[in-house]
Amino acid sequence: MDWIQEFLPLSVERINVWIGALCTFAIYSILYRENPFYRFFEHMYIGLAAGYALGPYLVDVIYRYWWEPIRADGIWWLAFVVPFGMYLYFIYNEKYGWVSRLVIGSLIGAYAGLTFQAFSSRYLPQLQGALSKVLWYPPNATGEIYLSTLINNWIFVIILLSVLTYFTFSFEHRGAVKRTALVGRWFLMIGLGTIFGNTVMARMALLIGRVYYLLDSWLMIRVGGG
Amino acid sequence: MxxxxxxxxxxxxxxxxxxxxxxxxxxxxxxxxxxxxYIRRIPGLDAIDEAIGRSTELGRPVTMIPGLTAFGVEAVQALTIFKYITKQIARFATPMRLLTANATVYAVAQEAIADAYNEAGRPDLYDPDSVRFLSSEQFAFASGVAGLLQRERVAANFMFGIFFAESLIFAETGNIVGAVQIAGTVSITQVPFFVAACDYTIIGDEFYATSAYISREPVLxxxxxxxxxxxxxxxxxxxxxxxxxxxxxxxxxxxxxxxxxxxxxxxxxxxxxxxxxx
Amino acid sequence: MEQRTLWSRMMSIDRRILYLILAVNIVASLMARVAIEPDVPPAVRNFYETIEALQPGDMVMVSSTWSAGTLAENQPQFEAVLRHLMRKRLRFTIISFSPPARDISHRLARRLTSEAGYVEGKDWAHFGYSPDIILAIKGMSEDIAQAIRQDVRRAPIQQLEVMQGIKSLKDYKLVVDITPSDTLTAWISYRPANLNIIYCPTSVMAAEAYTFLDSKQILGMITGAKGAYEYEQLLGIVGLGTRFINAIQFSHVLIITFILLGNFAMFMQRRTQA
Amino acid sequence: MFDTTQATWAAFWIIGAFVLFFALIPLLQTLPPRGRYMLIAVFTFISGLFFAAEFFLPVNEEGKNILTDPFQRLQGSLQVITALSLGLGTYGLIRLHLRNAVQRRPQWGYSLVLLIAFVTMAFFSVWNTLAEKELLGVQRTPLLERAFTLLFDYTLIQLDATMFSLIAFYIFSAAYRAFRIRSIEASILMFTAMVVMIGIVPLGKFISDSMGLPTTLTDEMRTNPFMLENILYNLRLPQIANWILNALNAPVQRAIEFGIGIGALAMAIRLWLSLERGIN
Structure with a gap:
């Protein structure tokens, strides 16, 4: 009977947990079929998520990076930043909508300009990592090189080149190139298979987390862990 | 490093x-x-043509889904491919549906599909109701698409653009109604599910190559x-x-x-x- | 009228029955008390060793961008990582690049740190929410006080005790990126030259990161809740990862069984039709 | 605490800036379409040039060039513009549902639910962040604590987590009803997925252990690759799964990365120079 006493929503804390469980069941009701109950909670969810973001936007960004520097540090030119940014909000207006493209253009330009550093830092070390794979016992090796390392290096280079071949488009794939590209697509399937397996695991974990909440917090059943 | x-x-x-x-x-x-x-003709295009052929034999409608793709480079390129498909099926008067989850994509799609019928010489076949905006919410959109696929028992289902987890629902429903399905996406995490549930999948850069091949757009x-x-x-x-x-x-x-x-x-x-x- | 064979009936099973099977499987395997030891993969071992190699007082940046959507994958990682950092008596700061991640990580960190006797502002700090990860990393690489200005409690960065001797990201020893989205590539691209990264992705993003492990652009990785379990084993603690692992592996068995079953049913149905 | 003269000056600057920028719009409006396009292209090009030059220009011993410090000063204001662009999504959403509710469109009740949830949460979220920083004299009260905990921890988080967990059901159903081993490539994909799914969980180790495969790698096995124990050891499911992930998957992902990287660079150049058609 103690369990019933504790289980029922008789304290603030328990009411909260029950509301959490209600939200969970409301969303899961779509698995049975589309219904107004689900629609209600779906719209509530979207509204809450949008409303929540306002706090961090206003205080962590607008206050911290705009109002404070103008007020406390007297950086007056910052005052122009928000009015310029507000041009974005003309986007739905037919007559003045184009001014929002000035801001969007600046943002796109900024990201384009930042791409050069990303290209260098993200891809060139990967290029260097691939082209420094030794294919035979090197003459001046430091440390021991295992046969398995060499085999894996061969595999690495072959797979990388054949998949790259598959993704070329400006010349006709014929003969050996065609076969390489076909093998490339098969190798690609291995990579996609690992993504498949990992994605399934991720999705299951999210569901498990939910069931865990229902069992542990709502029904108060001690769960798992051996 | x-x-x-x-x-x-x-x-x-x-x-x-x-x-x-x-x-x-x-x-x-x-x-x-x-x-x-020169750009080579990728095998995915043959798969598209084959699917079009099958749907015209069956006489059932064809669906085109750009997923949740927001308006941008990928949306424009997906519409290029949809326009190509529409032009092909217009010759056989096969009905089509294009279902979107984004208001801007919806507006541009309407124009593109009307253009496609004009260019195919069959402006009479264009039905403004064939391009629909279902919902901008992920699962509401997904269940809308799933319902339509089932009701109309589509013969072919084309999915091009950027996809998230909702792709599964489209592919599964399409499979159940026995539609030929061709997908093309740059969203690598969704590709495995398309490969498992569709007849042919156009992967990553191939998507851009397909639309460049079709449109002959100099910049692309x-x-x-x-x-x-x-x-x-x-x-x-x-x-x-x-x-x-x-x-x-x-x-x-x-x-x-x-x-x-x-x-x-x-x-x-x-x-x-x-x-x-x- | 199509003949209703066993196979065609099996093929057209109501999906709600499938949903129920999955739910029952998960409830049962969560309740089960089977414990199987893991085979800790090199990526997780390296993750652990990288933190172990740090000295007490070293500074670590925890980039925490997950929120409720991926709670089951990222919370076990977050908890285990913070416990490990505090066990090693390391200093750390947290930053979030999505609004809800800010509150989730701050509330969770406050709870975990108070259990370990860590004091906010003295041993750790939270830098709040920053809307653009690239600008934030580039800014912090030169001067954190200028780029962040104040922590979530409005304390100026220069006055925080935890920031003593730390001017920019260049003075940090390590970044731990706990994330469900594409933040890792921003860290790889824009971090200071010699700042090491270890990575806690959701499992969805893990497969794509093996190329970065190979090129040493990240030093270690724990894959979702499953990785958190392996990491918990190395740390010798029982966390959420340990609680979830049975349900994870038995859901895999279930899925594989049903993929095979579905294919078999289709194969048999075709044969009977032909 | 709060210096009023400073705040008055700040407010003065801000009002002035708003007046100036909104007065500018009618002026901008006089531009012909071609001029507008050119202006957008110039904005795009110049902002890109700033970041590109910061990267490419030579640096001094401190690792800085003439643009590094200006970048630092601009960083905060760029964050503000990014936040405003993120807020655009919220603006569009609220605008749409406000219109639904006011014009009593079909299902407008749901729009009303959304709006009420939005306003309530926005109120408590702003209150919460202000109280955290003790701004404008806002204090943390029991009402705030209770309401924010309920709305954030027990409603928003629960709904968010549940929404994402729905996909597990869809994947399971699709696994049974749609994932078909219909071609060579689908077979390769499925086979890899299954080996990985079993190999990376403890069950893989359990199966291999119960088959009696060697559990540890000795030095002797390492140096002698053709030893039977070594071969058997490498046939363990966890070892196979890790080998697939590290040796076969990594180069595939790298090839995909190269495609993405080169594509992103090409697209950046097209966007920077406003060459992309159909977008601008």
Whole structure:
């Protein structure tokens, strides 16, 4: 009977947990079929998520990076930043909508300009990592090189080149190139298979987390862990 | 391995970026000047044509889904492909549905599909109701699409654009009603599910190549050819580099020069030594 | 009228029955008390060793961008990582690049740190929410006080005790990226040259990161809740990962069984039709 | 605490800036379409040039060039513009549902639910962040604590987590009803997925252990690749799964990365120079 006493929503804390469980069941009701109950909670969810973001936007960004520097540090030119940014909000207006493209253009330009550093830092070390794979016992090796390392290096280079071949488009794939590209697509399937397996695991974990909440917090059943 | 703060960390980066930028820009310029640039016909297009053929035999409708793709480069390219499909099926008067989750994509799609019927010489077949905006919420959109696929028992289902987890629901429903399904996406995490549930999947860069092939748009074609040159350069560097690493050792200054942050200095040092010593 | 064979009936099973099977499987395997030891993969071992190699007082940046949507994957990682950092007596700061991640990580960190006797502002700090990860990393690489200005409690960065001797990201020893979205590539691309990264992705993003492990752009990785379990084993603690692992592996068995079953049913149905 | 003269000056600057920028719009409006397009292209190009030059220009011993410090000062204001662009999504959403509710469109009740949830949460979220920083004299009260905990921890988080967990059901159903081993490529994909799914969980180790395969790698096995124990050891499911992930999957992902990287660079150049058609 103690369990019933504790289980029922008789304290603030328990009411909260029950509301959490209600939200969970409301969303899961779509698995049975589309219904107004689900629609209600779906719209509530979207509204809450949008409303929540306002706090961090206003205080962590607008206050911290705009109002404070103008007020406390007297950086007056910052005052122009928000009015310029507000041009974005003309986007739905037919007559003045184009001014929002000035801001969007600046943002796109900024990201384009930042791409050069990303290209260098993200891809060139990967290029260097691939082209420094030794294919035979090197003459001046430091440390021991295992046969398995060499085999894996061969595999690495072959797979990388054949998949790259598959993704070329400006010349006709014929003969050996065609076969390489076909093998490339098969190798690609291995990579996609690992993504498949990992994605399934991720999705299951999210569901498990939910069931865990229902069992542990709502029904108060001690769960798992051996 | 470290990272680059500035191009000076290894000028090889500036060289590579310059090479790719030139390859892209020169080819765009060539294409604009009227040169016929070559792009191979990818197998995915044959799969599209086959699916169109089957749906015309059955006489049931064809659906096209750009997923949750927001308006942008991918949406424009997906609509290019949808326009191509519409032109093909217009000749056999097969009905079509295009279902979107984004208001801007919806507006542009309406125009594109009307254009497609005009260009096919069958403006009479265009039904404004065939392009629909269902919902901008992920699962509401997904269940709307699933309902339509089932009600109309579509013969072929084409999914092109950017997809998230909702892709599963489309592919599953399409499979159950026995539709031929072709998907094409740059969202790599969704590709495995498309491969498992569709008849053919156009993967990553192939998506851009498909729309460039169809549209013959000079900027896309030129860029595609330029990117190919960059890929060939990468491939040759990997092949040549691996051989060099094997001969010279993986720590050799030349190998470090080829992309390692901070690889410039040791290389210049090595050159100075070579010149001074020789 | 199509003949209703066993196979065609099996093929057209109501999906709600399938949903029920999955739910029952998960409830049962969560309740089960089977414990199988893991085979800790190199990526997780390296993750652990990287933190172990740090000295007490070293500074670590925890980039925490997950929120409720991926709670089951990222919370076990977050808890285990913070416990490990505090066990090693390391200093750390947290930053979030999505609004809800800010509150989730701040509330969770406050709870975990108070259990371990860590004091906010003295041993750790939270830098709040920053809307653009690239600008934030580039800014912090030069001068944190200028780029962040104040922590979530409005304390100026220069006055925080935890920030003593730390001017920019260059003075940090490590970044731990706990994330369900594409933040890793921003860290790889824009971090200071010699700042190491270890990575806690959701499993969805893990497969794509193996190329970065190979090129040493990240030093270690724990894959979702499953990785958190392996990491918990190395740490010798029982966390959420340990509680979830049975349900994870038995859901895999279930899925594989049903893929095979579905294919078999289709194969048999085709044969009977032909 | 709060210096009023400073705040008055700040407010003065801000009002002035708003007046100036909104007065500018009618002026901008006089531009012909071609001029507008050119202006957008110039904005795009110049902002891109700033970041590109910061990367490419040579640096001094401190690792800085003439643009590094200006970038630092601009960083905060760029964050503000990014936040405003993120807020655009919220603006569009609220605008749409406000219109639904006011014009009593079909299902407008749901729009009303959304709006009420939005306003309530926005109120408590702003209150919460202000109280955290003790701004404008706002204090943390029991009402705030209770309401924010209920709305955030027990409603928003629960709904968010549940929404994402729905996909597990869809994947399971699709696994049974749609994932077909219909071609060579689908077979390769499925086979890899299954080996990985079993190999990376403890069950893989359990199965291999019960088959009696060697559990540890000795030095002798490492140096002698053709030893039977070594071969058997490598046939363990966890070892196979890790080998697939590290040796076969990594190069595939790298090839995909190269495609993405080159494509992103090409697209950046097209966007920077406003060459992309159909977008601008």
């Amino acid at each position: 470290g990272s680059y703060q500035h191009a000076q960390d290894n000028w090889f980066a500036a060289f590579m970026i310059g090479f790719i930028a030139l390859a892209v820009l020169i080819n765009i310029w060539r294409a604009r000047a009227g040169r016929e640039l 074609l030129g860029s595609m050819v330029g990117q190919d040159l960059a890929k060939i350069a990468f491939g040759s560097l990997i092949l040549g580099g691996a051989v060099l690493s094997t001969v010279l050792g993986a720590d050799h200054p030349i190998i470090q020069l080829l992309g390692k942050p901070g690889g410039w200095e040791p290389f210049m040092e090595w050159i100075r030594l070579k010149l001074g010593g020789g």
